Amino acid sequence: GNRRFYDSVVLEMQDPKTGVKSQTQRLVITTIPHAITGEDIVEWIANRFKVGAAEARAMGTMMVAFGYIYPLQDHKRLIIKPDASLYRFQTPYFWPAQQWPVEDTDYAIYLAKRNIRKKGMLELHEQEQYNNLHKWMNHKWDFIVMQAKEQYRAGKERKKPDRVVFDCQERAYWVVHRPPIIFTQQCIMRPRVKSSVSIGALVKYSTTYKQHDPFLYPCLPSNPWLTDDVTYWQLNMQNIENPTKMRVERWTFSFGELLSDPRGRDDFRLFLKKEFSGENLAFWEACEDLKWGTAATMKEKAQQIYKTFLARGAPRWINIDGKTMEITVKGLSHPHRYVLDAAQTHIYMLMKKDSYGRYLKSPVFKETQKKAVAPEPHNFRLRRPSLSPIILRQQEEEQKAKLAASGPVDITQLCRFTAPVPHLAVYTGICENQSTASPGLMTLPNSAACPSPISVAIDSTPASERRFDSGGTASSHFPSIAESAETSVSEESQPPPPKSRVALSLSRLLRRGCNAPSVFASLSPKCAVTAGGGRVQPLGEPLAQPQPKRIANFFQIKVDIPPECRIYPIDSEDEEEESSGTARGGVKEIICPWESVTKHDGAG
Amino acid sequence: MNRWKRSVGEIQARRRQVSECEQAQAALSKVTACFQQIATCIGSNTDGSSLREELEDTRALAYRICTGMHRRLLGLLAETEQVQEDREQVERMWVLFLCALENFQQNLRKVSVLQESFPLGQRRDRRALVNSGATGGGSEVAGRAATVQMPWVTAEGEQKPDLKIHIQEIDDLLQEMLQRVNIPLWSVESTQDAWAEVCKELQEEDTLDDLMEVEVVSQDGKASGCCSHSNCRLGCIFCLLN
Numbered sequence: 011g012n013r014r015f016y017d018s019v020v021l022e023m024q025d026p027k028t029g030v031k032s033q034t035q036r037l038v039i040t041t042i043p044h045a046i047t048g049e050d051i052v053e054w055i056a057n058r059f060k061v062g063a064a065e066a067r068a069m070g071t072m073m074v075a076f077g078y079i080y081p082l083q084d085h086k087r088l089i090i091k092p093d094a095s096l097y098r099f100q101t102p103y104f105w106p107a108q109q110w111p112v113e114d115t116d117y118a119i120y121l122a123k124r125n126i127r128k129k130g131m132l133e134l135h136e137q138e139q140y141n142n143l144h145k146w147m148n149h150k151w152d153f154i155v156m157q158a159k160e161q162y163r164a165g166k167e168r169k170k171p172d173r174v175v176f177d178c179q180e181r182a183y184w185v186v187h188r189p190p191i192i193f194t195q196q197c198i199m200r201p202r203v204k205s206s207v208s209i210g211a212l213v214k215y216s217t218t219y220k221q222h223d224p225f226l227y228p229c230l231p232s233n234p235w236l237t238d239d240v241t242y243w244q245l246n247m248q249n250i251e252n253p254t255k256m257r258v259e260r261w262t263f264s265f266g267e268l269l270s271d272p273r274g275r276d277d278f279r280l281f282l283k284k285e286f287s288g289e290n291l292a293f294w295e296a297c298e299d300l301k302w303g304t305a306a307t308m309k310e311k312a313q314q315i316y317k318t319f320l321a322r323g324a325p326r327w328i329n330i331d332g333k334t335m336e337i338t339v340k341g342l343s344h345p346h347r348y349v350l351d352a353a354q355t356h357i358y359m360l361m362k363k364d365s366y367g368r369y370l371k372s373p374v375f376k377e378t379q380k381k382a383v384a385p386e387p388h389n390f391r392l393r394r395p396s397l398s399p400i401i402l403r404q405q406e407e408e409q410k411a412k413l414a415a416s417g418p419v420d421i422t423q424l425c426r427f428t429a430p431v432p433h434l435a436v437y438t439g440i441c442e443n444q445s446t447a448s449p450g451l452m453t454l455p456n457s458a459a460c461p462s463p464i465s466v467a468i469d470s471t472p473a474s475e476r477r478f479d480s481g482g483t484a485s486s487h488f489p490s491i492a493e494s495a496e497t498s499v500s501e502e503s504q505p506p507p508p509k510s511r512v513a514l515s516l517s518r519l520l521r522r523g524c525n526a527p528s529v530f531a532s533l534s535p536k537c538a539v540t541a542g543g544g545r546v547q548p549l550g551e552p553l554a555q556p557q558p559k560r561i562a563n564f565f566q567i568k569v570d571i572p573p574e575c576r577i578y579p580i581d582s583e584d585e586e587e588e589s590s591g592t593a594r595g596g597v598k599e600i601i602c603p604w605e606s607v608t609k610h611d612g613a614g
Numbered sequence: 615m616n617r618w619k620r621s622v623g624e625i626q627a628r629r630r631q632v633s634e635c636e637q638a639q640a641a642l643s644k645v646t647a648c649f650q651q652i653a654t655c656i657g658s659n660t661d662g663s664s665l666r667e668e669l670e671d672t673r674a675l676a677y678r679i680c681t682g683m684h685r686r687l688l689g690l691l692a693e694t695e696q697v698q699e700d701r702e703q704v705e706r707m708w709v710l711f712l713c714a715l716e717n718f719q720q721n722l723r724k725v726s727v728l729q730e731s732f733p734l735g736q737r738r739d740r741r742a743l744v745n746s747g748a749t750g751g752g753s754e755v756a757g758r759a760a761t762v763q764m765p766w767v768t769a770e771g772e773q774k775p776d777l778k779i780h781i782q783e784i785d786d787l788l789q790e791m792l793q794r795v796n797i798p799l800w801s802v803e804s805t806q807d808a809w810a811e812v813c814k815e816l817q818e819e820d821t822l823d824d825l826m827e828v829e830v831v832s833q834d835g836k837a838s839g840c841c842s843h844s845n846c847r848l849g850c851i852f853c854l855l856n
Contacts (some may be wrong), residue, residue, distance in 0.1 A: 017731075032745060044659075044745035100747040102657030102728055109727055115717060122811050130812040144808040151804030152706065153713040155811045156640070160647035167754040168651070175747045176654065288680050 013076070013106060014313040020078045020099060023054065030054045035082060035096055040171045040224035045082065045098055048091040067092055076106050080182030088185065096177075103185040112187045115150065118143040120184055122158035135190035218263055222256060230256065245385060248272045255382040264368060269294075281374040282365060290357050290365070293319045297354035301347050319354070328357045356457035440586035620840055631686055632700065637705050638683045638715070641762045646718045648759035650754030653725050657732040659743050661749045666734065669725065674774035676718060677763055684787060685709060707819045709802040712791060719784040726777050741776035 023030045031544045035045040048070070056066035070090030073079050074097070081087065082096040090097075121140045125132060132140060144151060165173060234240045244312040245254050253273050261277070262266040268274040275291075282288040296319070300311045319328045320338065330338070336421050369375055622629060650670045655661055656669075690704045733739055 020744065024743065024745055025741065035747075036823040040745045043749070044747040053685040098747050099744045100750075101654055101731065103724065107724075107727070110723055114718065115713070125809065130809060141808060144804075148804050149799045149802040150713045151806060153643075153717075155806050156710075157644045157647060157714075157717065158811060160643045161650065164644075164647040164651045164755050164758060167648075167758050168752075169750045169754075172750045172763055176651075179654065179746070403812075436619045497854060514641050520834055 011476070016073055016078055016104070019055075019058075019073070021527070022058070024099070025053075025153065033096070035098075036489065037171075039248060042098075042171055042175060042176075046079075048095045048097060051079070051090060052092045053295045063092070076188035077183060078105060080178065080185075082178070085178075085182060086185055086190075098178070101179050104179050106186070114143060114147065117184065117188055118147055118150075118154045119158045119161065120180065122155055123162050126162050133190070138562060139188065145377055154287070177566045208455065226255060228387060230254070230387055230391070231385040236345060237388060237390060239388060239390075241385065241388070245383060249276075252381045252383050255379075255384045256380050265358075265366045268366065268369075277378050278365075278369055281369045281372050284374065285368075286366070287365065289319065289328050290361050292353060293328045294357050294361070297350045297357075300350060305347075308347065309345055315350065317343055328353075329360075338504060341488060353609055407489070446569075451547060526599060617767065628690070630696075631690060632703060632707075635683060635686055635690070635704075638679055638686075638764060639707060639710060641764055642676065642679045642683065642714050642729055643709075644762055645672060645679060645759045646714065648752075648755045649673055649676060649718070650721050651755045653721055653728070653749065654685070655746075655752055656725065656728040656748035657744055658748060660746070660748050661732060661734065662751065663734060664753070665751045666729070668752055672756055672759045672778065673722070673777070675759060675762065677774045677780065679762075680718075680784075680787075682714065682764070684791070686713060688794070691797075704803075705797050706802050708791075708795060708797055710789065710800055712799070715784055715788055715791075718789070719781060722781045722784070726781065729777075741819065770787075 022028070030046045030206050031048065031050050032043065033045045035042040051073075052063065052066045053068050055061070056063055059066070059069070061069070067090055070079075070092075071088070072091055073390065075088045077088075078100055079090075080100055081089075081091075081099045082098060083094070084091075117139070121132065121136055124136070125140070147154065165176060168176065194465075224233055229242050231241050231245075232239050235244050246257060257271065257273065261271060261274040270279055279288060279291055294317070296311070296315045300308060300315065303311060316324075318324055318326050318340075320335070320342075332352050336355050338353045339348060342399065346602050545591065647648060649669070652665065652669050655665055687704070687708055691708060732742065774780065
């Protein structure tokens with residue numbers, strides 16, 4: 011608002027006839043004239059400016075906030091209360107003015123004066139500001155103190171009522187211009203911890219927890235990530251009957267540890283049941299449920315909790331103090347996620363300080379401790395996570411060779427245009443052995459190095475049979491590395507690898523969703539080569555003998571699958587167009603290994 | 615005379631001058647404080663021609679003290695032969711004098727503006743005055759200012775300038791002081807610790823704050839205490855007023 015505007019408004023309010031009604035303020039020893047009530051101010055403004063009550067109140071509050079009027083009661087709240095609360099006009103000397111800034115020197119003098127008057131009892135923010143000013147105005151401080159004393163004495167020359175008025179005026183001025191800055195106050199007042207204390211806490215934490223940290227100490231019996239042995243996880247399952255000793259030890263670290271471990275909480279629940287004080291834990295859990303549950307059920311849950319735990323005569327009444335109960339019940343009228351926080355905290359602390367200690371000494375706990383399992387560390391002398399990939403590959407190939415020797419030719423091989431071709435790999439130089447192997451087989455080179463259990467489990471299909479028909483061409487959008495010279499030793503003894511005559515265009519590949527990942531997988535530079543064919547030999551293991559041109563299959567192409575088993579829709583048009591005279595009719599689909607597994611197992 | 619030897623007379627003269635300046639400083643403080651107290655009444659219902667006159671008298675007093683002090687301090691600082699202890703003291707006085715001048719000048723500016731906003735030339739101007747709740751003017755305060763005794767006030771009778779000119783003069787004075795004498799402000803340390811003024815000042819029976827607090831009680835019109843006694847603010851059991 012425009013200050014000049016308020017200047018004039020105030021002056022209008024003084025008018026003896028048309029101004030605001032004036033009253034007398036009664037003090038114990040004297041009376042002070044010119045007091046005005048908030049409601050009179052608001053009414054006057056409303057009439058004068060033809061505005062509603064709310065707007066008049068707002069205007070009134072502006073005037074108080076600027077400092078044209080100050081409240082006689084509750085002097086720190088600069089608002090208009092539209093009731094019988096009293097106010098007074100501020101003397102023009104203390105009006106807000108743009109012509110001169112509010113000086114820190116003046117404030118310092120004021121604080122020093124106040125110090126003298128109140129015998130050192132300043133408010134917190136005043137003390138803080140006093141100290142600050144003393145520090146950076148130190149060169150002026152003698153002057154400030156001197157001036158403060160003189161102002162104090164000068165003020166005392168006046169009559170007592172006038173002194174009261176002046177002190178009110180001055181105080182009101184500084185409330186406007188040096189309001190207590192709560193936020194920074196709190197920042198300044200925030201409790202600070204000595205580094206020795208905080209570091210001590212860190213040391214204590216580390217000492218307590220270090221043996222439980224799998225990075226620092228070995229897991230017992232062994233770390234599954236390192237040894238592939240999952241005993242550790244099995245031993246530490248949520249609902250296991252006998253937990254491990256380490257786990258039980260953790261419960262003793264803090265109440266929080268006990269509660270957050272489901273098995274620990276179960277044990278604790280058992281103990282409380284024996285003590286007939288299970289309602290506390292039940293309440294705590296109900297609160298957690300409310301906090302983390304869906305919003306839709308919140309209101310209902312809150313009501314249920316109230317009925318069960320909080321209402322008078324409730325079946326599982328919990329004992330919280332009156333104040334907390336009051337707040338909680340009040341909050342429950344408009345329940346929200348955190349409405350029970352106060353009560354929950356109370357109960358948590360109750361359990362922590364009382365029940366937890368007793369639990370640790372209880373027979374329940376001791377029993378659990380006794381029965382706790384202490385697994386011996388695994389001793390893997392020949393630590394092998396699984397069969398050697400070389401062996402596995404050999405086994406696969408033997409199997410395929412066997413099947414190839416006996417099984418029928420797979421129709422798939424004839425559909426060279428629709429079968430994904432491995433040598434679309436652009437730059438990995440992998441999976442070459444197209445000679446005998448079907449082009450239709452996607453090789454996931456990774457499978458050679460670390461065959462997934464699934465691929466090993468998969469029964470090889472007639473893919474091993476696949477003959478590559480060297481006839482027919484199809485344009486490949488990707489130059490095949492296969493076409494470049496092969497340097498593999500083993501290759502030379504093989505019939506020349508077929509060029510990539512058959513290839514799916516990338517777009518078609520992408521349409522066959524299942525293919526894409528395998529294409530990209532095969533593009534991975536990390537993969538080791540498949541048996542025999544590729545440029546990149548299996549890591550560090552040159553093949554001793556020429557291997558049959560077989561490619562381990564990660565994805566299998568199945569044909570003759572009844573339509574209802576299809577996973578991906580087939581673009582039958584494409585196939586008609588492109589297939590050159592090869593037999594079609596078979597419905598083609600790509601089956602992801604996990605699907606195959608289930609099919610093999612017969613499970614749904 | 616050997617520049618390192620000073621006569622007793624010289625030393626005594628200097629000491630006297632320093633002491634005079636200190637008195638002057640105290641006097642200036644007193645006068646400017648009174649000036650401020652009176653100035654707070656401008657524009658309020660206690661404003662009037664007498665108040666303005668008192669204001670002017672006080673200002674005149676301040677002016678005289680300032681000009682005298684300025685001259686003497688300059689003289690003291692100008693002397694090259696100075697004892698260390700003396701120099702510190704004089705420099706401190708210099709800095710404090712600067713602060714006092716600045717502070718006084720600010721008040722002068724306020725007064726200037728206020729007097730323009732609340733001219734008292736016409737009768738109707740009185741209607742514009744703000745009802746501040748005060749009843750008395752500043753005459754008691756002005757009286758206090760008038761009691762100040764300065765060695766050179768009567769001796770040097772400079773006429774006080776017009777208010778606006780006065781303000782400008784102080785401006786020039788300040789500038790000159792800062793340029794002529796190279797004393798960094800921060801080099802002066804306070805002789806007082808923080809919170810020292812609390813003990814030093816005479817603690818008279820000061821019930822002002824009590825008075826201001828009582829406002830809250832009495833305004834409700836009802837006793838916030840247990841009984842109807844107006845001073846009772848206690849809970850029932852411990853009330854002895856009943």
